[in-house]
Amino acid sequence: MKKETIIAAGFAGLALGGCIQVKAPDKPIEINLNVKVQQEVVVRLQRDAQDLIQNNPELFPQ
Amino acid sequence: MTRTFLTIAIGAAVALATGLVMTAPARAQSGAVAAAMAEGAVGEQADGYLGIAGSVSAAVRSEVESINIKRRAAYTDLAGKRGVTVQDVAAATGCQTLSSRVKAGQVYRIGAGPWQTKGSAPIALPSYCATAG
Numbered sequence: 064m065k066k067e068t069i070i071a072a073g074f075a076g077l078a079l080g081g082c083i084q085v086k087a088p089d090k091p092i093e094i095n096l097n098v099k100v101q102q103e104v105v106v107r108l109q110r111d112a113q114d115l116i117q118n119n120p121e122l123f124p125q
Numbered sequence: 126m127t128r129t130f131l132t133i134a135i136g137a138a139v140a141l142a143t144g145l146v147m148t149a150p151a152r153a154q155s156g157a158v159a160a161a162m163a164e165g166a167v168g169e170q171a172d173g174y175l176g177i178a179g180s181v182s183a184a185v186r187s188e189v190e191s192i193n194i195k196r197r198a199a200y201t202d203l204a205g206k207r208g209v210t211v212q213d214v215a216a217a218t219g220c221q222t223l224s225s226r227v228k229a230g231q232v233y234r235i236g237a238g239p240w241q242t243k244g245s246a247p248i249a250l251p252s253y254c255a256t257a258g
Contacts, residue, residue, distance in 0.1 A: 104209060105253065111217065112214065112218040112221045116218065116222070122192055123222065124156075124159040
């Protein structure tokens with residue numbers, strides 16, 4: 064009898080003392096990396112372009 | 126065996142001879158293109174190709190076209206290696222030619238804009254040209 068009272072009180076306490084709710088957001092989380100990736104592509108291509116010019120001087124008369 | 130070797134040898138000789146015949150006039154014409162560039166009749170474009178800005182001889186015109194075809198082949202090759210479009214490679218090369226190849230007094234063109242003569246200041250590059258590199 065005493066034991067049950069304690070358990071019941073425990074449950075009551077749990078219910079009253081704020082449960083932490085973890086809820087998934089409605090909208091998907093978006094992390095936009097497009098700008099950085101695009102910039103890296105351009106920078107990398109600039110180096111490639113430099114090499115291309117240096118390796119093919121006949122195609123780039125001055 | 127001997128026959129195979131002979132065939133290869135003949136093939137190599139023909140290829141070499143063709144190469145020699147091809148390169149000599151091409152080199153001379155390439156000098157003509159450089160001369161046309163110095164005069165402002167031919168110039169670099171932001172799209173990565175050479176363009177004709179003034180009156181040029183038929184020989185210069187055909188050499189410009191030939192160079193552009195070879196450039197396109199080189200751009201296509203690089204684009205395949207990097208997984209980008211040919212236009213991306215061409216534009217990146219255009220950024221480089223405009224920023225570091227075009228000399229003062231030579232002409233250049235950005236997009237469909239007019240031909241401009243480079244002065245002492247650096248060319249104002251299109252926004253897509255990265256500052257680094």
